[in-house]
Amino acid sequence: MSEKTVHATVDDVAALAGVSTATVSRCLNAPDRVVPATREKVMEAIRALNYSPNFGARALASRRTGIIGAVIPTLENAVFAHGIDAFERSLSPGKFALLVASCGYDPEREKQQIEALVARGADGLLLVGFDRDPAIYEWLAIRKVPYVLAWACGDSHPYAGFDNVAGMAAMVRMVLDLGHRNVAMISGLTQGNDRARGRLEGARDLLAGEGLAFRGVAEVPYGLESGARAFAELMADRSITAVICGNDVLAAGALRAAHRMGLRVPRDVTITGFDDIDIASITFPELTTVRVPHTRMGEQAAALLQQLIEGKRGESVLLPTEIVARGTHAPPTARRRFAKA
Amino acid sequence: MSEKTVHATVDDVAALAGVSTATVSRCLNAPDRVVPATREKVMEAIRALNYSPNFGARALASRRTGIIGAVIPTLENAVFAHGIDAFERSLSPGKFALLVASCGYDPEREKQQIEALVARGADGLLLVGFDRDPAIYEWLAIRKVPYVLAWACGDSHPYAGFDNVAGMAAMVRMVLDLGHRNVAMISGLTQGNDRARGRLEGARDLLAGEGLAFRGVAEVPYGLESGARAFAELMADRSITAVICGNDVLAAGALRAAHRMGLRVPRDVTITGFDDIDIASITFPELTTVRVPHTRMGEQAAALLQQLIEGKRGESVLLPTEIVARGTHAPPTARRRFAKA
Numbered sequence: 001m002s003e004k005t006v007h008a009t010v011d012d013v014a015a016l017a018g019v020s021t022a023t024v025s026r027c028l029n030a031p032d033r034v035v036p037a038t039r040e041k042v043m044e045a046i047r048a049l050n051y052s053p054n055f056g057a058r059a060l061a062s063r064r065t066g067i068i069g070a071v072i073p074t075l076e077n078a079v080f081a082h083g084i085d086a087f088e089r090s091l092s093p094g095k096f097a098l099l100v101a102s103c104g105y106d107p108e109r110e111k112q113q114i115e116a117l118v119a120r121g122a123d124g125l126l127l128v129g130f131d132r133d134p135a136i137y138e139w140l141a142i143r144k145v146p147y148v149l150a151w152a153c154g155d156s157h158p159y160a161g162f163d164n165v166a167g168m169a170a171m172v173r174m175v176l177d178l179g180h181r182n183v184a185m186i187s188g189l190t191q192g193n194d195r196a197r198g199r200l201e202g203a204r205d206l207l208a209g210e211g212l213a214f215r216g217v218a219e220v221p222y223g224l225e226s227g228a229r230a231f232a233e234l235m236a237d238r239s240i241t242a243v244i245c246g247n248d249v250l251a252a253g254a255l256r257a258a259h260r261m262g263l264r265v266p267r268d269v270t271i272t273g274f275d276d277i278d279i280a281s282i283t284f285p286e287l288t289t290v291r292v293p294h295t296r297m298g299e300q301a302a303a304l305l306q307q308l309i310e311g312k313r314g315e316s317v318l319l320p321t322e323i324v325a326r327g328t329h330a331p332p333t334a335r336r337r338f339a340k341a
Numbered sequence: 342m343s344e345k346t347v348h349a350t351v352d353d354v355a356a357l358a359g360v361s362t363a364t365v366s367r368c369l370n371a372p373d374r375v376v377p378a379t380r381e382k383v384m385e386a387i388r389a390l391n392y393s394p395n396f397g398a399r400a401l402a403s404r405r406t407g408i409i410g411a412v413i414p415t416l417e418n419a420v421f422a423h424g425i426d427a428f429e430r431s432l433s434p435g436k437f438a439l440l441v442a443s444c445g446y447d448p449e450r451e452k453q454q455i456e457a458l459v460a461r462g463a464d465g466l467l468l469v470g471f472d473r474d475p476a477i478y479e480w481l482a483i484r485k486v487p488y489v490l491a492w493a494c495g496d497s498h499p500y501a502g503f504d505n506v507a508g509m510a511a512m513v514r515m516v517l518d519l520g521h522r523n524v525a526m527i528s529g530l531t532q533g534n535d536r537a538r539g540r541l542e543g544a545r546d547l548l549a550g551e552g553l554a555f556r557g558v559a560e561v562p563y564g565l566e567s568g569a570r571a572f573a574e575l576m577a578d579r580s581i582t583a584v585i586c587g588n589d590v591l592a593a594g595a596l597r598a599a600h601r602m603g604l605r606v607p608r609d610v611t612i613t614g615f616d617d618i619d620i621a622s623i624t625f626p627e628l629t630t631v632r633v634p635h636t637r638m639g640e641q642a643a644a645l646l647q648q649l650i651e652g653k654r655g656e657s658v659l660l661p662t663e664i665v666a667r668g669t670h671a672p673p674t675a676r677r678r679f680a681k682a
Contacts, residue, residue, distance in 0.1 A: 054642060067461060073440070075422040077619060084416055087444070101442040102429070115439045120461050126481045143670060202494070224619055252623040260626060278418060278565055282593040284625030 017045035028301060030141070031135045036307060059316060068305065069117030070094050070126040072194075073105045077222065078277050080128065085124060086298025090305060096113060096123070105221075108194050111136055118145055124309045126301055130154045131194040144309035150301045151292075152194050153318050158219045158308060160301035160317040164198030167321035171205040171272050174323055176210060178241040180270060181330045183207065184216040186230045186254060188246040199246050199274060213242050220250070227253025230272075232261065241332035246272035248280045248289055255283050255328065267328035276324050285327025293319040309331045345539045358386035369483065372476045387483060409437050409646065410458030411467040414534075418563065418590045419618050421469065426492060427639025428467060433647065437464070445650045446562075448533050452477055459486050465650045467642055471495045472535040477663070487649035491642045492633075493535050499649060501642035501658040505539030508631045508662035510547040512613050513585060517551060519610060520672045521583040524548065525557040527571045527595060528587040535547055539585050540615060556581050568594025572612075573602065580611060582673035589614035589630055592636050596624050596669065607671035617665050626668025634660040 014021045027034050027042040034042070068091060072080040088098045101117065103110035110127075114136060117125060125140070125147040137157070140147055149159040177184060185203055188196035200217070208212060214236055219228035227250035231243060245251035247262060251273030258265050265271055265285060273280055273289035280287040300317040307314035356363045360383060367638060368375050375383070399667040409432060412618055413421040429439045442458065444451035451468075455477060466481070466488040478498065481488055490500040503522040516524060526544055529537035543557070548554055556578055559571035568591035586592035592614030599606050605624060606612055606626060614630035641658040648655035 067457070069440075075416060075425055076419055077422070078417055080440045081416040081418070087442075097442065097454060099410075099442055099458075099461075101440055102426075113438060116408070119439075120406075120440075171659065224623060230438075241637075249619075256623055256627075279620055279623060282565060282597055282620060286597075291537055 003067040003153045012049055013045045014040065016049060017041045017085045019080075028139065031139070061141060061293070064123045064262055064309070065120045065121035066096050067117075067120060067132075068098050068124050068126065069114075069120075069122035070098060070100045071110050071113045071117070072102050073110075074101060074222070075100075075102045076078060077279070079222070079247060079249065079275060080279065081149075082294035083292075083298040083301075086295040087150075087302045090296075090299040094259035096306070105189070105193065113185075114140070118143060124148070124305045125307060126150060128152075129194045130157060131192050146305060147303045148305040148308070150297055152198070154194075155184035158298050158304060158314060158316050160319070162297065162303055162321050164195050165202035166203075167292075168199040168244070168274065170205040170321070170323055171274070171290050172203045174325070175242050175244065175270060175272065175329065176206075176212075178242075178270070178329060180214045181212060182237075182239040182242045182332075183212070183242045183244060184234045184237070185214055185218070185220045186227055186234070186242045186246060186250045187217060188222045188250070189219055192256065196246055203244055218233075222247055222249050222255065224249060224253040227251065228257035228260075230254070231257040235261065235263070235269070243269060243271050243331075244270065245273050246274070248275045248277050248287060251287055251289065252279050252283050255287070266328050266332060270329045270332070272329060280326070283328075289324050291322045291324045293321065344414040353390055354383065354386045357390060358383045365392060369480065370397050372638065382671075384479065392579040400520050406462035406652070408440075408458075408463045409439050409463060409465050409467065410461075410463035411439060411441045411457075412442050412450075412451050412454045412458070413441060413469055415563070415566070416441075416443045418553055418620070420446070420590065421492075422618060423618065424639040425467075425632075426640075428491075428643045431637075431640040431643035437647070446530070446534065448473060455481070457599050459484060459511050462553070464490070464610065465646045467646060468489060469493075470535045471498060471500075472533050472538075479496070487667070488647060489642045489646040491638055494657070496612035499645060499655060499657050501638050501645050501660070503538050503660050503662050506543035506546075508584070508633075509540040509543035509615060509666055511662070512615070512631050513544045513547040515554075515666075516583050516585065516611060517625065518611065518671065519583075519611070519670060523556045523578075523580040523673075524551060524553070524583045524585060525575045525578070525581045526555050526559070526585045526587070527568055527575070527591045528558060528560045529563045530560055537587055563588055565590060565594035565597065568592065569598035569601075571595070576602065576604070578609070583670075584610060584615050586612065589616045589618050589628060592630065592669075593620050593624050594629055596628070607669050608674060611670045611673070613670060621665070622671075627668040629667045630665050632663045632665045642674070 010021050013024050024042055027039050101113040103113055122261055127149050129152045149157050150161050153161045153163050187200040190197040216234045220226035220230050231254035251271055254271050263269055273287045276289045276291035280289045285339050296319055306316040351362050353367050354365050365383055368380050372380055440453040444454055468490050470493045488497050493504050494502045494504050528541040531538040557575045561567040561571045572595035584595055592612055595612050604610055614628045617630045617632035621630045637660055644657040
């Protein structure tokens with residue numbers, strides 16, 4: 001972060017852009033409520049003057065609040081819990097406290113929560129994935145609020161994460177190597193979710209490279225019930241011998257549906273997950289899945305964010321995923337002869 | 342909350358108590374660092390003068406921040422996720438935003454996080470259970486920060502919750518009615534945790550009423566691994582036919598250990614949980630457990646806290662639990678003949 005003193009005021013910005021100070025304020029706090037042409041004029045003035053809004057406790061760069069904010073898509077199912085937990089444990093004790101908001105996979109709510117955390121004086125933010133309105137990144141840059149993205153990787157923003165595309169491709173590679181050719185996928189909703197989209201694309205591209213395509217794809221919200229329902233529907237196609245799931249929660253739902261349908265896993269059908277959260281080891285059989293580096297990712301994200309807050313340069317960190325081969329994969333058999341459903 | 346104007350200043354309090362203003366400040370912000378006699382003098386002066394500290398954004402009663410803070414013991418395992426989620430959904434949209442901190446079941450960290458949230462201007466707090474240093478309640482009362490406790494019940498503070506003692510007693514009643522007499526329990530750590538203590542006491546008292554006692558009790562941190570280890574150790578007593586678990590995570594761990602030991606559930610051993618979180622329906626067999634009213638509790642806690650923030654009277658809410666009889670309970674058999682371990 002720049003340490004130079006900022007002299008421009010909101011009046012200077014308003015004068016240069018030829019708008020009222022209320023409009024400048026709206027551009028910063030509710031850009032959606034300003035027409036694009038006006039917004040662009042104001043943003044240009046802000047950049048030209050290197051204007052940094054005096055925003056509550058953030059008035060003085062030296063006056064840190066010790067609050068770090070994290071906005072995660074959900075508190076449910078503990079998908080993010082291990083990573084957040086490691087992140088929190090890696091923050092300098094006594095120096096930083098973590099506050100978490102969950103946005104229910106809703107981009108609008110995520111934006112409001114980012115604004116609320118910054119308004120409460122957050123020194124820095126941990127966010128999940130890269131997909132969001134560019135105006136949010138601009139808003140954070142203007143306020144000089146450092147942030148680190150996790151659970152994904154890319155080259156446009158600081159991150160500590162992993163490659164969702166490569167992780168899922170490796171799993172599909174293993175399933176094909178077992179001999180499966182009739183494969184389906186239960187994916188999370190890909191709209192506004194680069195992690196879900198990366199996993200779906202990773203699987204699809206790997207299949208395409210072998211001259212194959214999915215026998216079926218269901219795109220559903222992450223959840224046990226939605227995974228179970230999608231599985232039951234996909235299995236109406238009796239040729240399918242393997243179901244790749246976008247995360248462990250969907251896979252656990254699929255596995256429950258398989259039990260209830262009288263299908264034996266993995267003999268009748270292979271089911272795979274992604275994340276390796278706790279539930280992957282309490283299903284029966286235990287789940288074959290892709291292990292996400294929750295702990296190291298949380299630690300690295302904390303280290304990187306603290307460097308950025310202290311005005312130091314920090315390097316993004318790409319961590320590997322790995323296949324955890326437990327009990328839900330096997331070579332394909334002519335399963336449907338045995339199935340009740 | 343009282344609406345009357347407060348005139349006393351920190352100087353008035355210091356003068357009446359015969360201490361420095363720094364000591365008054367320490368009593369409010371770090372009471373542990375003040376000897377009890379001094380603290381008592383200062384607290385008396387504060388009460389006598391009806392002194393309300395000017396604390397950041399809380400300077401004006403009318404100037405609400407819209408932030409509600411929740412401090413929960415853990416983000417792991419989704420024990421609190423459903424309730425927190427319902428709580429958040431029930432807050433007036435656009436009026437309140439929720440920030441969550443997790444304290445790792447550590448009373449000292451919980452205290453720091455309560456202080457951090459109040460310092461950030463939280464309008465009200467959601468806390469879990471009743472067990473905490475009375476100084477925290479006093480600190481909140483002096484600042485007139487409303488709070489609601491959940492996941493428990495009592496008569497000393499506003500709450501929306503349920504009766505851990507009665508919930509667990511009902512489960513043990515059902516297990517005894519199946520014919521079990523050699524029962525063990527895997528409990529969460531009871532120190533500083535009234536929910537864990539209530540469940541253990543509820544089970545113990547019900548047994549005592551039948552002239553029985555536990556064949557074994559393990560008190561362990563909530564976790565899959567700790568549940569699995571405790572189960573394996575308890576089952577060294579080959580007479581045990583039922584293992585009551587303090588929550589679903591411990592029960593899922595016990596069930597996984599049973600599978601790995603070659604024990605068939607429920608034929609060889611009955612295992613029960615508490616909470617009815619998602620994992621209860623993805624174990625195999627699905628878990629017999631005590632259903633906690635997560636959704637209604639979250640809704641009622643949000644309604645009550647908003648009433649208190651608006652200065653209205655609110656009634657505490659006691660919600661019922663119920664037994665969910667799934668697949669892990671059965672009458673006792675001479676199990677150990679069949680066991681590998």
